[in-house]
Amino acid sequence: MLPVARTLPELHAALLGARSVGLVPTMGYLHAGHATLIEQARRENSLVVVSVFVNPLQFGAGEDLSRYPRDLERDRALALSAGADLIFHPDTDHMYPAGFSSSVSVGAVAQALEGASRPGHFGGVATVVLKLLNMVGADGRSADRAYFGEKDWQQLMVVRQMVRDLNHATQIVGVPTVRVHDGAAAGLALSSRNSYLSAEQLVRAAVLSRALRAVQAAYAAGETDVAALLQAGHRILESESELTLDYLSLVDEHLQPVQTLTAAAEVALSISEQPRALATPHNADMFRLLIAARIFGVRLIDNMPLLGESAAGTLASTSAGNSAGSAPSETAGQTGTVKL
Ligand SMILES: Nc1ncnc2c1ncn2[C@@H]1O[C@H](COP(=O)(O)OP(=O)(O)OP(=O)(O)O)[C@@H](O)[C@H]1O
Numbered sequence: 248m249l250p251v252a253r254t255l256p257e258l259h260a261a262l263l264g265a266r267s268v269g270l271v272p273t274m275g276y277l278h279a280g281h282a283t284l285i286e287q288a289r290r291e292n293s294l295v296v297v298s299v300f301v302n303p304l305q306f307g308a309g310e311d312l313s314r315y316p317r318d319l320e321r322d323r324a325l326a327l328s329a330g331a332d333l334i335f336h337p338d339t340d341h342m343y344p345a346g347f348s349s350s351v352s353v354g355a356v357a358q359a360l361e362g363a364s365r366p367g368h369f370g371g372v373a374t375v376v377l378k379l380l381n382m383v384g385a386d387g388r389s390a391d392r393a394y395f396g397e398k399d400w401q402q403l404m405v406v407r408q409m410v411r412d413l414n415h416a417t418q419i420v421g422v423p424t425v426r427v428h429d430g431a432a433a434g435l436a437l438s439s440r441n442s443y444l445s446a447e448q449l450v451r452a453a454v455l456s457r458a459l460r461a462v463q464a465a466y467a468a469g470e471t472d473v474a475a476l477l478q479a480g481h482r483i484l485e486s487e488s489e490l491t492l493d494y495l496s497l498v499d500e501h502l503q504p505v506q507t508l509t510a511a512a513e514v515a516l517s518i519s520e521q522p523r524a525l526a527t528p529h530n531a532d533m534f535r536l537l538i539a540a541r542i543f544g545v546r547l548i549d550n551m552p553l554l555g556e557s558a559a560g561t562l563a564s565t566s567a568g569n570s571a572g573s574a575p576s577e578t579a580g581q582t583g584t585v586k587l
């Protein structure tokens with residue numbers, strides 16, 4: 248069975264003498280998306296640590312902190328089979344002892360979208376990630392590499408910004424999103440919160456990825472007006488009565504929204520900036536589509552590049568939530584470009 252360190256001394260004893268340490272930060276309830284992060288860390292480091300910590304700092308009032316799914320024994324089995332050497336599973340009191348009073352604040356990249364919908368969220372993420380990078384290292388170093396999923400695209404950008412700004416030594420590695428690739432839920436991004444949904448609801452939750460694909464298809468068919476592109480996604484979302492859109496946004500490489508569509512129920516486009524058209528095909532690879540929505544009351548997020556991806560690299564699975572198994576990476580499929 249995979250060893251579990253619960254305190255910093257236990258962790259440092261286990262890491263003693265390791266040539267390189269790869270950290271995979273998680274909140275547990277592991278699935279095949281997490282497995283790809285662990286597998287990549289395994290290939291690139293002599294020792295792989297998976298942290299399992301449901302971080303209270305990144306949950307807002309009324310969010311699902313208390314009901315967030317937890318199953319450490321299951322996580323140990325999955326992490327072991329994916330190639331981890333150790334789980335770091337600290338108590339909340341160990342991470343935030345009495346008197347803890349610091350926080351990390353990241354600028355512009357953390358403000359829009361998830362930052363706006365979940366005030367305080369990225370402060371909590373940045374604070375715990377910085378602590379984990381510092382804690383999970385061998386012989387007084389910080390972690391050599393840390394692995395984050397592209398499924399949480401804005402989080403990946405926030406962590407990169409923090410590490411760059413603060414001259415942190417850990418290398419941040421982004422790993423492509425793992426999706427269900429066959430069956431009725433095909434396209435759905437794996438997520439721990441998928442476990443809140445029934446099999447039938449998971450099939451319907453695949454509407455998020457279908458909406459993103461519809462925008463990609465509209466762009467590929469020659470549409471360059473951003474509002475019209477987002478409307479192509481909106482038409483797909485409208486077909487799902489149990490969905491409430493938080494945002495569907497086209498963002499640039501700095502995560503700044505070019506245009507955002509909100510509240511599907513109101514149908515109207517809410518435009519955060521002046522409408523802009525994607526003129527000549529140039530630099531399209533800079534743009535990304537991000538979506539957040541509640542479906543059957545569960546808030547899910549997803550994202551894709553504006554330029555479509557190949558269907559390769561998704562997960563063959565009948566369980567959309569938390570199946571293990573092989574999960575090749577998603578790859579960028581097209582090489583066309585676009586310019587604002
Ligand atoms: N489908 C996925 N593909 C690739 N990476 C993923 C996937 N799902 C989660 N990850 C990554 O795993 C890491 C840990 O995420 P976390 O434990 O929050 O899981 P999650 O499935 O994203 O959970 P939640 O449902 O709460 O968002 C993050 O870096 C996240 O981006």
Ligand SMILES: CC(C)(CO)[C@@H](O)C(=O)[O-]
Pocket residue numbers: 272273274300302305372375376399402
């Ligand atoms: C990075 C992280 C483990 C920090 O708590 C969390 O936000 C997550 O699981 O994506």
Ligand code: BAL
Pocket residue numbers: 305306399
């Ligand atoms: N994977 C994102 C963590 C969160 O939603 O809090």
